[in-house]
Amino acid sequence: MVRARDLLAVRRIRTVLLAQWLPPAFAAGAESLIVPYTGQRGLPFGDAALLLGTLPLGMLLGYLAVGRLLHPVTRERLVAPLTALLGLPLTAFALRPGPVAAGVLLAVAGLGFAHGLGLQRPFLAAIPTAGRGQAFSLLAAGMMTVQGVGPMAFGAVAQLGSAAGAMSCVGVAVLLTAGWQARVINSRYPNAD
Template sequence: MTPTAEPAQDSRPATYREVLSEPRFRLLFTTRTVAITAGALRITTFSVLVFSATGSALLSALAFGSGFLPQLFGSLLLGSLADRLPPRALISGGYALECAAALLLALVRMPVAASLGLVALVALATPVFSGASSRLVAQCLEGDAYVLGRSLNNIAASGAQLSGLALGGAAVAVLGPHRALAVSAALYSGCALAVRIRLPRLRPEESGGTPGSPRGDGGTVRASLRGAGLLLRGHAVRRLTLAQWLPPAFVAGAEGLIVAYAGEHHFAPGWYAVLMGCLPVGMLVGDLLVGRLLRPPTRERLVVPLAALMGLPLVGFAAGPGVGLSSCLLLLCGFGFAYGLGLQRPFLNALPPDGQGQAFGLLGSGSMTLQGVGPACFGAMAADLGTGGAIALAGGATALAACWILTWQPPGSARRAI
């Protein structure tokens, strides 16, 4: 696989109206937003159930991250399918699988270990259908429209997380946790049906993929491992991938401790949902302002400052702030997530044309896996440091990651350095 030649950089910003006028993107955008709402409802309800049953901050954090941890393995072993199989079947099948998992959690009273295992097993397949979806988006949108499309997805993800948290609190209060999980399953089912009915049936080559049979004597696994190795051996792809993996992973470690932090500091019931909602609010505002108001070169110059903004507010949790200050710190942290917009065009330009689906799957699965490792690691540290100290440590690690990006992306020469 050889990288594509980098196109001339257009400094003209696209518009959200231009992006949403593309029918396939509009469908993928809508269903993804609903699915994120369902996922936030499922994972929050599941985390609360585990914490209520065990009283363990570590198990609660593991419940929060159990859908993330196995995704990297799925990408490494199955990722090539995202470029080989028809995207409609992959995307609708992925949503159907998530629906089945939520239904099992809702209807079958399983031990905590079995529930964690079920969520982890489903997560193995996530990189395949998410990679196919991201590859279609990259084919639908060009230039700054692609970056704005990613911005819209981030904004929708933030809003969907808020909706999921609000819906989760209301559904658990009115319906109980198991019926709330059934609501999550219904939302996933709607996404699967919408994609199956409305997305055209495209062959892999029609959507930029690589046709070929995934069958044979371990063919899929060998092709997936070989493709991942080729991608990560590329210096630019590896560096840009790590830059998008590490800061969110450290912040996820802090996010996974919010429920326990609220309990440890005796906040009123329900305040954990308010605190968890501050991160997506900050993300929504950050992506909206940075994505829409700033020109592409400016976004790319702001990568390091925004990445540092993700981590530095979290250091303030070492002082054990109350609800008001904690909310402000988390809002600032969420705003910093807009740093990723400045990396989108360089990352896409560095990818080979015949492995984009696997590359997007690897990017997403690696990020999700590390965001699963983060809560587990910092949850374990909370036993010695307290939840506030562990959150502050996660913030310091995020700031250090921003410093690492600065070593290869000097201010004022972002595109040239990348």
């Protein structure tokens, strides 16, 4: 029987897991700051609800477009650029955009969640057949865990400054992750096709 620690002992599996866990963890941190952001800007309460819906809307559109229109090999090559697309709009929150601009920025950032589609085949290729069930459980458990850590970490950053500044820091963290993905995922684990 393959255990979670056996899977985590394999560098390639750890790398692909981190590539999948980190961007959503950071994005959850940004999403958790939407209500404080609108409060600090003095925006109406309804704006927070609208802004909370824009990131998932972008995510849905990104998954549909990337999943339907791009070949799997192309999706794999676009992991880092799509991750960067998730982070770049969030950096613009340092400019304290109004509700419409913030909604557009969040929707565009949501498109970047499609980076995960490009990591599916490398993840499947990295795990032994006997450990696939355990690996997908580990992926899901890790994803839920880190999505709880992101809001805590960036909430603490917001306590030191502002929600807008913390959201911008999220964007920088995602961009750094995209750079790491471009270097590590694409160079160490090139496509076999």
